[in-house]
Amino acid sequence: MATQEMTYREAIVLALQEEMRRDPTTLIMGEDIGESEGPFKTCQGLLEEFGAARVRDTPIAETGFVGASLGLSLTGYRPIAEIMFADFLGVAFDQIVNGIAKHRFMSGGKVKTPIVIRAIGGAGLRFAAQHSQTAESWMLSVPGLKIICPSNPEQAYLMLKAAIRDDNPVLVLEHKALMSMKGPVPVGTEDIAMPTGPNILRQGSDVTIVGSLAMVGRSLGAAELLKDEGIEAEVIDIQVLRPMNVELIADSVRRTNNLVVVEEQAPTGGWSSDVVADVVSQAFDYLDSPPARVTLPDHPLPYSPGLEDAMLPSPEKIAATAKALLE
Amino acid sequence: MATQEMTYREAIVLALQEEMRRDPTTLIMGEDIGESEGPFKTCQGLLEEFGAARVRDTPIAETGFVGASLGLSLTGYRPIAEIMFADFLGVAFDQIVNGIAKHRFMSGGKVKTPIVIRAIGGAGLRFAAQHSQTAESWMLSVPGLKIICPSNPEQAYLMLKAAIRDDNPVLVLEHKALMSMKGPVPVGTEDIAMPTGPNILRQGSDVTIVGSLAMVGRSLGAAELLKDEGIEAEVIDIQVLRPMNVELIADSVRRTNNLVVVEEQAPTGGWSSDVVADVVSQAFDYLDSPPARVTLPDHPLPYSPGLEDAMLPSPEKIAATAKALLE
Amino acid sequence: MAPRKKASRDSNQVPNPLTDEDRVELFRSMVGIREFEEQVQRSYLEGLVHGTTHLCNGHEAVSSGVIKALRPDDYISYTYRGHGHCLARGMDMEAAFAELFGREDGVCGGVGGSMHLTDIDKGLIGAFGIVGGGLPVAVGAGLSAQLAGKEQISVGFFGDGAANIGAFHESLNIAQVWNLPVLFVCENNLYGEFTRINHTTPYEDLVIRARGYAMEAVQVDGNNVEEVYAAASVAAMRARGGGGPTFIEAKTYRHRGHSRTDPAKYRDPAEVEAWMKRDPIDLYRKELEARGVLDDAGADAIIEELRAAAKEAADRAAASEWPSADQDFMAKTFA
Amino acid sequence: MAPRKKASRDSNQVPNPLTDEDRVELFRSMVGIREFEEQVQRSYLEGLVHGTTHLCNGHEAVSSGVIKALRPDDYISYTYRGHGHCLARGMDMEAAFAELFGREDGVCGGVGGSMHLTDIDKGLIGAFGIVGGGLPVAVGAGLSAQLAGKEQISVGFFGDGAANIGAFHESLNIAQVWNLPVLFVCENNLYGEFTRINHTTPYEDLVIRARGYAMEAVQVDGNNVEEVYAAASVAAMRARGGGGPTFIEAKTYRHRGHSRTDPAKYRDPAEVEAWMKRDPIDLYRKELEARGVLDDAGADAIIEELRAAAKEAADRAAASEWPSADQDFMAKTFA
Ligand SMILES: Cc1ncc(C[n+]2csc(CCOP(=O)(O)OP(=O)(O)O)c2C)c(N)n1
Ligand SMILES: Cc1ncc(C[n+]2csc(CCOP(=O)(O)OP(=O)(O)O)c2C)c(N)n1
Ligand SMILES: [Mg+2]
Numbered sequence A, B: 001m002a003t004q005e006m007t008y009r010e011a012i013v014l015a016l017q018e019e020m021r022r023d024p025t026t027l028i029m030g031e032d033i034g035e036s037e038g039p040f041k042t043c044q045g046l047l048e049e050f051g052a053a054r055v056r057d058t059p060i061a062e063t064g065f066v067g068a069s070l071g072l073s074l075t076g077y078r079p080i081a082e083i084m085f086a087d088f089l090g091v092a093f094d095q096i097v098n099g100i101a102k103h104r105f106m107s108g109g110k111v112k113t114p115i116v117i118r119a120i121g122g123a124g125l126r127f128a129a130q131h132s133q134t135a136e137s138w139m140l141s142v143p144g145l146k147i148i149c150p151s152n153p154e155q156a157y158l159m160l161k162a163a164i165r166d167d168n169p170v171l172v173l174e175h176k177a178l179m180s181m182k183g184p185v186p187v188g189t190e191d192i193a194m195p196t197g198p199n200i201l202r203q204g205s206d207v208t209i210v211g212s213l214a215m216v217g218r219s220l221g222a223a224e225l226l227k228d229e230g231i232e233a234e235v236i237d238i239q240v241l242r243p244m245n246v247e248l249i250a251d252s253v254r255r256t257n258n259l260v261v262v263e264e265q266a267p268t269g270g271w272s273s274d275v276v277a278d279v280v281s282q283a284f285d286y287l288d289s290p291p292a293r294v295t296l297p298d299h300p301l302p303y304s305p306g307l308e309d310a311m312l313p314s315p316e317k318i319a320a321t322a323k324a325l326l327e
Numbered sequence C, D: 001m002a003p004r005k006k007a008s009r010d011s012n013q014v015p016n017p018l019t020d021e022d023r024v025e026l027f028r029s030m031v032g033i034r035e036f037e038e039q040v041q042r043s044y045l046e047g048l049v050h051g052t053t054h055l056c057n058g059h060e061a062v063s064s065g066v067i068k069a070l071r072p073d074d075y076i077s078y079t080y081r082g083h084g085h086c087l088a089r090g091m092d093m094e095a096a097f098a099e100l101f102g103r104e105d106g107v108c109g110g111v112g113g114s115m116h117l118t119d120i121d122k123g124l125i126g127a128f129g130i131v132g133g134g135l136p137v138a139v140g141a142g143l144s145a146q147l148a149g150k151e152q153i154s155v156g157f158f159g160d161g162a163a164n165i166g167a168f169h170e171s172l173n174i175a176q177v178w179n180l181p182v183l184f185v186c187e188n189n190l191y192g193e194f195t196r197i198n199h200t201t202p203y204e205d206l207v208i209r210a211r212g213y214a215m216e217a218v219q220v221d222g223n224n225v226e227e228v229y230a231a232a233s234v235a236a237m238r239a240r241g242g243g244g245p246t247f248i249e250a251k252t253y254r255h256r257g258h259s260r261t262d263p264a265k266y267r268d269p270a271e272v273e274a275w276m277k278r279d280p281i282d283l284y285r286k287e288l289e290a291r292g293v294l295d296d297a298g299a300d301a302i303i304e305e306l307r308a309a310a311k312e313a314a315d316r317a318a319a320s321e322w323p324s325a326d327q328d329f330m331a332k333t334f335a
């Protein structure tokens, strides 16, 4: 095991490569992932190394190939499905929520469904309303599904490897704005475990800020801004949206007594509400202020760059929200 | 206008009938809704009165006919789509979240999309994991969509009429366990408005209990149990899930200082978290206890009657939860 | 042996011609399904089956005929109307009843229910309650079979109504492009719930649909179990040999309503009568008697035996425990 | 007039034969689209177009030819690769550029973007970014047209790749069963993003797909604008007369990559070269010159004029204001 500097995208490629080498029952399906190596180049070199039987270009038929992954998983394979833009999870939705997520349970726990669905989501690239969603809230309420969100190259690598080894359906949400983020990656890690909860990225005593995916970096940015004002923020990456476990966040709040949750989704129906609701019930007496949420507005995302930027939670807005709690 | 006693199902039929009489641009599409009048008989008499052009049996193709409703709405019609079981919203999901909900916004606010999607959901009838979901949480985070939930015959009537007259996409979630519930309905009401928030059904000073659909009746049941113990619960029907407006609930909590939210969905990703998060931020200083939620467990719904019953929030469980807050 | 009626241009080359033992087995399979379903109906009326149930009376020749053509390691996906497929594949009647009754001894521990009988060890990979939902899964199993290189195949059963939904389309296209060993078996009973096919589909011969995928296709009399068997055998042989998928349309009819107590009043009595005259079990019984494979008493004995077996299995299942609400459901959710 | 090449068995009965003025208009339409897209590409490289954009260079004969066959009250749905359809239908170039540039004067106020040009007053009911997503919407507009009883029709444009997705299937089936006045126009450019059709579809002639719906279908040379026009006119006439939907496969090719700066290296150079020789604008120019409808100078003048017009429109659009982030977005969300 050696640590190597690479991008988030390269970390995804590496995780796929290592796990496909390790286990011949793994295979990956998706659109334009073979010779073209994926529109975001997340499948670079895979076709060449593993061949067309295990690296499969699919028709534009997300219901078909996502559903096929259930059939593969039931019969000895460990399929990985790449959804080019997370927004397209909508066309495969039934197969995920009514099929994949429920099949083991409905069988009485008698079958295993090791399936990974990787979806690349997120705003910030001016892709407009139908190509900028992180989309996790669509599936946040679906029992039987695990949902994890890597916010840096190391996590992209470790989480994807863990998801591939997991015997259950795991939705791995990757963020397109992070694709060229660089960071150290512990190449060749063999001791892999699924994350079971959040992760503290920066310690602080005054306020807890929780984010996911691209909002983690913005939260860290907010912490820097707050530091200049003498406020120490603890920044936590939620990492795991499903099953949700906020104990670490509640612990943090017991120390900081204030909570801000930052979510790249609309104000209703997202995980930030769950975090608030659960933390409130676990650490009610420790809260000095009502937990605040910073989210997208309650309308679809506009295309125009200035508008898109104005909608996204900025470090400034996050910092201001945190500061307001402390006043 | 006269008040008439009828079932929830009959109230739906009446609303459809009156609105289809009122506006010749309305039409309804769905599976087995013509001659067969709908599997839940929610379209009784419609084919006979309005003919096959306006009461349309569709192929089993929810993507197709739900998507068609967008085309109809853009060209002068006011389509109503019936989804037989709310669980099947999954197969039409993309058309709803990426198409219908976003189309007006993406046009720059230049088009109108008066669409009603009626879906019959809910547990309690031993229909097992794929036919018992209320499913609203799938769409709770989708801007551009309104979501309303009638919990009694009067609301079924008034809300559906309002939804049909609304110029926007409205998802009306009906509950199959309420179909034969009886109650007074103000037949022929012409003064119709979309509900914009919750509704207090029972006044009380000790604890606020919020529910939707079938959980409203169970919450009222809990209030009766609590009354026997000298606890006065205020029971609120959330009614409108999207856009969510909790002001009335926050007001109530400012009086009762305690909040229980009851939801027929998994503990993560549902509207009960939103209610808690929003109420906490609006009425933090008035809360004597951490708001509690009573939900389904975090697994798909089992078939066996005893198991299904054990999963659903019962009046006893709701009452016990409320009582625990007050201790 | 009298020459068998041709099911398609290929059916005269049935890879594994039936012996008389096979024929009796086929007859038993159909009778077993019928008696099971009749007992389900009685049990339903007694309050033992909860929610809803979808009987397959009338379809027995399709499940029995196709499944007879399979090997033990082949895969099958089917629907809420899936009792027949499970039984034809050897699911234990008692375990099936216990599931329908919501009991602990049910094949899914009582959490699945009538619409979701599954038995992975028998290749019964799943019963899908969402129309069309099982077809992509059958495609995945077909890909698995192709990759494994063991001449396995996958079968996806579905109804005429399912041929109109997106999942069907994507599945057939993928199977054809990838040349997968999948049999798409359409049980065309002319109705999707209460609506006749002519209201939902441009024609009544669904075999036409396969043309859009340039897929090998055959239409058979779904009430003639040997014709079904022959077509499935040929398609299976082709699939095992790398020849790709086949669409099999089996024309059949459901004797009862769509579900539960649906009296199916929406059907033309003449249509019902014509089809009831073509009961697949009666037809086969006559054929076997004419061939001298079975005599009247022998056939009656089989029916009696299986009726009694169904009744006993249901009785035992009804005595089975209710599952405990205190069990670890999360262990059933995640492996 | 020289006899027109037959597009289908019906195309010799084109309901509205073209006049020479029509021909010049068709030529102008195609050139306008081409010059618009060329300017988009330049503007993209200058940083004026954000995110992504999908140019339709090479497809001009399809949008221009079909839309020429329509009446003002017909409806059109199209895709992210939809600039051509909008322009052929008369969308103002400046408003289109302003939208691509994200400006307030954009046809959607800058909130839609390159993938979502919409202009309901022109029957341009929507550009859909989800593959296949616009087809059910076209069906709905077709139902609307049928109900209104004014001989309107609806057209749904889509790509070869979209023919593999569920929404396509459900749309064609519904349109056929309901006998709706819908033209399904498949722009078969042989690629879905970077993947060639042979990897995703069992054949290259998508007209075959229509067989599965028993739908009237015709295949045309999508680079021959008059052939496209003729086929669309016949299909439109049939639809207006109650004859139901038609599937039109237009064989064409995109000159540029799938989006943005995709160099389209995945294509065989020989294939690209063969198609570039069949540039629909060059072909039509030659035809019009041969017929004496246009001379070289006249054609050049049109190109010059529209190139300048595109440039000016882009310049004006670039000078347009950015939309304010303080505006009432909720009013754009809900009516
Ligand atoms: C996506 C979806 N839509 C609707 C239903 C409700 N439904 C259940 S069975 C059925 C009819 C299916 O007909 P067919 O495919 O012919 O099968 P059959 O029941 O005749 O065996 C319908 C509409 C469903 N289960 N799934
Ligand atoms: C459901 C869905 N899956 C994938 C995509 C990504 N995508 C955008 S365009 C495209 C190719 C479409 O090909 P085709 O239909 O032939 O149209 P063309 O781009 O060639 O005009 C793909 C895969 C999408 N937009 N929607
Ligand atoms: Mg049927």
Ligand SMILES: [Mg+2]
Binding pocket: D159, D160, D161, D187, D188, D189, D190, D191, D192, D193
């Ligand atoms: Mg294409």
